[in-house]
Amino acid sequence: MDQEWTPLDCLLPSGKQRICLIILNQPIDKDHLHTLWGKALLRACADGGANQLYNITAGDRDNFLPDYISGDFDSITPEVKAFYADKGCKLIETADQDLTDYTKCLVKMLEEIQTRKLQVDTIVTLGGLAGRFDQTMASVETLFHAQSMTQLPVLIIQETSLACLLRPGNHRLGVNTSLEGEWCSLIPVGGPCQTVTTGLKWNLDKQVLQFGKLVSTSNTYEPTAPRSPRKPVTVTTDQPLLWSMGIHINEK
């Protein structure tokens, strides 16, 4: 994956990536939703994500009808379920298994992309990084599963954090959208990763990232001359490595 890919392109109104959107059961940022919804070729809710969507779109719900809602339906309220069913949204019950609602929703999303022959650059997920700790970890696990399901990047955004699992190999990340927050990090969640980077303030030079030894958190971007664009961050890793970065919220 040596072509440059910009994680925060999806939140740029002028961004060019074609995206699909999955909403999980966490409080939604209204601005993020509006930007992502407008661009998305497909939009889906995983179970209680529908409750979140319902709440945040009060007064304008008809303009925010998902293509489908999937899950075991143990979180979606009867009221929300009835509302979207009534509006013609597809309700896809995926029986309880070892897979989470998020994973199953992603499977469905990939099937739909296939069926409809859509050209997609990125799958964006809203929610999944906060709340119950085990469910945050389950979101990360879904990112691992995603790697064997699709070549498309799958990223998760919540509040001021973005997370994305980098495959083994080379990556060039565009970080010059002006939406980047101050911090970024590389986290070897699944196991040790021999890593090389450029473009970070503290780069790695074939060091092994590993819990208990070295984890790159509170990193940031290489300083640039005033009015110079930020250089892309390059990352080479031999195992899946979790990239995570801050999203700049404009004070209003």
Next chain:
Amino acid sequence: TPHEEVASFRKQRICLIILNQPIDKDHLHTLWGKALLRACADGGANQLYNITAGDRDNFLPDYISGDFDSITPEVKAFYADKGCKLIETADQDLTDYTKCLVKMLEEIQTRKLQGNHRLGVNTSLEGEWCSLIPVGGPCQTVTTGLKWNLDKQVLQFGKLVSTSNTYEPTAPRSPRKPVTVTTDQPLLWSMGIHINEK
């Protein structure tokens, strides 16, 4: 109880120490196969050497310790040559057996062979969920007391991560049994805390 030991015989993880007495061949074969660590206390090495004639390369101890006044030079040379650690523990008030056991416990500690945990989960403050997350790398895990227990499965991102687990149901008014977890690598336990509605 001996009963329990026999019943769970297949499940126990053992370490083996061989002392300077004639060895039963069948016992040796069974125990050797299961043992995570194997050691001889001084002349125990002679016994091992004798009983494994013809197949000695498959019965090399992790270490032989003692004051070495019983082990024969021939046996000592043989195992040294094969790379077994020889740990001379000078004569004190402690027997070779005791000193061998001390070493064994150090090795178990060093190699983190003993990742056993018993977690009390009966405070009434426990929320509904709990989880075991192999952050950092794969963990071979055994649990009891959970709704979905693990039986030597390997927890690993991308393969199996235990989230949204919960506690084994108990009879009404029965206290919740402790959760036991055995792991061979650091394993992240995480659980919900019950918030009292006010």
